[in-house]
Amino acid sequence: xxxxxxxxxxxxxxxVTLQGWVYSKRxxxxxxxxxxxxxxxxxxxxxxxxxxxxxxxxKDLTQESSLRxxxxxxxxxxxxxxxxxxxxxxxxxxxxxxxxxSRKAHGIDFLMSNRxxxxxxxxxxxxxxxxxxxxxxxxxxxxxDGFTLVDTPVLTPGAGEDAQxxxxxxxxxxxxxxxxxxxxxxECAAMALRKVYCFGPTFRAEKSKxxxxxxxxxxxxxxxAFAELDDIVxxxxxxxxxxxxxxxxxxxxxLLELGRDLAPLRRVQAPFDRITxxxxxxxLRSAETRALLxxxxxxxxxxxxxxxxxxxxxxxxxxxxxxxxxxxKLDVELQHLxxxxxELERDLESRxxxxxxxxxxxxxxxxGGSDETIISKLHAKPVFVTDYPREAKAFYMKQSAExxxxxxxxxxxxxxxxxxxxxxxQREEQVDVLVRRIQEQxxxxxxxxxxxxxxxxxxxxxxxxxxxxxxxxxxxCGLKHVRETIxxxxxxxxxYP
RNA sequence: UCCGGCGUAGCUCAAUCGGUAGAGCGGGUGACUGUUAAUCACUAGGUCGUAGGUUCGAGUCCUACCGCCGGAGCCA
Numbered sequence: 001x002x003x004x005x006x007x008x009x010x011x012x013x014x015x016v017t018l019q020g021w022v023y024s025k026r027x028x029x030x031x032x033x034x035x036x037x038x039x040x041x042x043x044x045x046x047x048x049x050x051x052x053x054x055x056x057x058x059k060d061l062t063q064e065s066s067l068r069x070x071x072x073x074x075x076x077x078x079x080x081x082x083x084x085x086x087x088x089x090x091x092x093x094x095x096x097x098x099x100x101x102s103r104k105a106h107g108i109d110f111l112m113s114n115r116x117x118x119x120x121x122x123x124x125x126x127x128x129x130x131x132x133x134x135x136x137x138x139x140x141x142x143x144x145d146g147f148t149l150v151d152t153p154v155l156t157p158g159a160g161e162d163a164q165x166x167x168x169x170x171x172x173x174x175x176x177x178x179x180x181x182x183x184x185x186x187e188c189a190a191m192a193l194r195k196v197y198c199f200g201p202t203f204r205a206e207k208s209k210x211x212x213x214x215x216x217x218x219x220x221x222x223x224x225a226f227a228e229l230d231d232i233v234x235x236x237x238x239x240x241x242x243x244x245x246x247x248x249x250x251x252x253x254x255l256l257e258l259g260r261d262l263a264p265l266r267r268v269q270a271p272f273d274r275i276t277x278x279x280x281x282x283x284l285r286s287a288e289t290r291a292l293l294x295x296x297x298x299x300x301x302x303x304x305x306x307x308x309x310x311x312x313x314x315x316x317x318x319x320x321x322x323x324x325x326x327x328x329k330l331d332v333e334l335q336h337l338x339x340x341x342x343e344l345e346r347d348l349e350s351r352x353x354x355x356x357x358x359x360x361x362x363x364x365x366x367x368g369g370s371d372e373t374i375i376s377k378l379h380a381k382p383v384f385v386t387d388y389p390r391e392a393k394a395f396y397m398k399q400s401a402e403x404x405x406x407x408x409x410x411x412x413x414x415x416x417x418x419x420x421x422x423x424x425x426q427r428e429e430q431v432d433v434l435v436r437r438i439q440e441q442x443x444x445x446x447x448x449x450x451x452x453x454x455x456x457x458x459x460x461x462x463x464x465x466x467x468x469x470x471x472x473x474x475x476x477c478g479l480k481h482v483r484e485t486i487x488x489x490x491x492x493x494x495x496y497p
Numbered sequence: 498u499c500c501g502g503c504g505u506a507g508c509u510c511a512a513u514c515g516g517u518a519g520a521g522c523g524g525g526u527g528a529c530u531g532u533u534a535a536u537c538a539c540u541a542g543g544u545c546g547u548a549g550g551u552u553c554g555a556g557u558c559c560u561a562c563c564g565c566c567g568g569a570g571c572c573a
Contacts, residue, residue, distance in 0.1 A: 098524055105508085210569085
């Protein structure tokens with residue numbers, strides 16, 4: 001009977017057939033241990049010399065060879081996972097060529113060039129499954145709340161906004177661009193269906209080589225008619241809580257395997273703090289913040305000293321180690337640790353500068369990366385920052401009635417320096433104000449005629465936001481780089497495979 | 498675009514002062530009844546990123562270029 005590794009616990013004592021790939025092999029004189037991988041898990045299979053022909057074929061198997069294996073399921077505490085299979089039949093589909101990815105350490109360049117194979121490794125499969133859970137949680141959240149999914153176009157005409165970050169495509173001789181947001185189209189759909197969302201890829205030709213940037217990433221954007229900023233913030237808060245809850249419900253073990261600390265994720269429950277940009281600016285400049293940051297700096301300096309001590313200890317163990325492979329193992333550990341030390345050193349070096357930047361923060365400027373990190377450090381959960389200065393923001397955001405100079409927008413900052421994962425706003429619904437803002441930003445009103453029409457034919461207050469799937473995933477999984485959150489990442493300078 | 502770092506075997510990395518290119522893993526052959534990155538023995542495997550230059554002699558020093566990594570700006 002065909003089965004999968006995920007179902008094995010229910011098959012104790014039965015004879016089953018698994019279909020999969022060789023994850024690793026260890027052989028003794030009269031026994032071969034295969035770690036079999038079938039896409040649902042990993043299971044140890046044993047072939048013994050008394051099994052005859054299949055023992056000979058098992059000895060020839062290489063890493064990632066494909067096969068069907070039949071055998072008896074039995075519980076055994078010596079087996080990783082608790083169950084193993086004693087083989088009775090082995091049908092080799094293909095003996096794999098020498099597989100480039102071993103279970104040893106590899107450099108990121110090599111892994112990225114072999115992403116098509118790297119996907120089979122433990123970490124990538126876990127992250128892809130969590131990605132699936134997050135996307136499903138997002139869709140369930142909106143679907144359960146009466147939203148309609150509306151797909152917006154990927155090819156868009158050349159509306160002026162910052163052409164530097166647009167990818168140009170030849171459209172029958174006309175230049176058109178890959179979408180950066182479905183928002184403007186979604187506003188039209190919201191006037192038809194009231195609550196809508198789109199979910200698709202988005203393209204930015206930013207020349208950014210950092211751990212937070214992809215040139216192609218996935219974004220979900222809800223848009224709601226008759227909604228004001230507070231409604232949009234509530235919606236975003238509920239979404240983040242629903243996502244984190246879904247991931248915790250299904251992936252605690254996976255997160256632990258990725259080395260993620262679960263406590264901060266369990267804290268992610270409504271309500272999140274909501275501060276205005278003006279509050280944030282004051283906080284950045286305050287003496288209390290300075291004191292807090294300097295205390296933290298001292299703590300981290302102590303931590304650095306501890307890490308350096310650990311490095312010294314490991315170096316001593318390395319010198320004392322007799323076996324070559326023990327030295328090698330320690331080398332790998334040391335390499336990681338030294339990298340962490342180096343990163344912390346660099347971080348510590350730049351922090352006094354960041355404190356100064358924050359202390360001298362001028363109202364009117366957009367929050368910089370280091371400012372965002374400081375704000376998020378002062379909050380145990382994700383935090384909303386609202387009402388930014390008008391000049392720093394897009395033309396379609398609604399101008400505040402009460403205090404001139406700001407707009408009704410919001411960003412959600414993820415903890416631990418993961419940065420902005422949501423950006424949204426209430427939209428400007430007054431036709432005259434909107435047209436003036438288009439002109440003030442040096443855009444051609446003719447390009448936006450259709451968009452302005454929404455304000456002529458039954459305009460209503462409305463708003464929405466965009467959530468970046470990869471940054472959210474990166475934060476939840478505690479990854480160092482967003483390139484690991486998508487099967488085939490597209491980065492500046494990397495398009496293969 | 499700017500700043501910093503790194504390019505040596507299939508992979509991860511050594512190579513002291515400029516003086517015969519090395520180890521582990523992976524591959525191959527063999528040994529071993531229970532392995533947990535198995536172990537042990539033997540073995541094959543190199544355009545030292547590319548092009549110049551200095552030198553009796555360059556992986557090592559100099560110049561330029563290319564590639565990758567990290568960061569800044571900008572952003573989700």
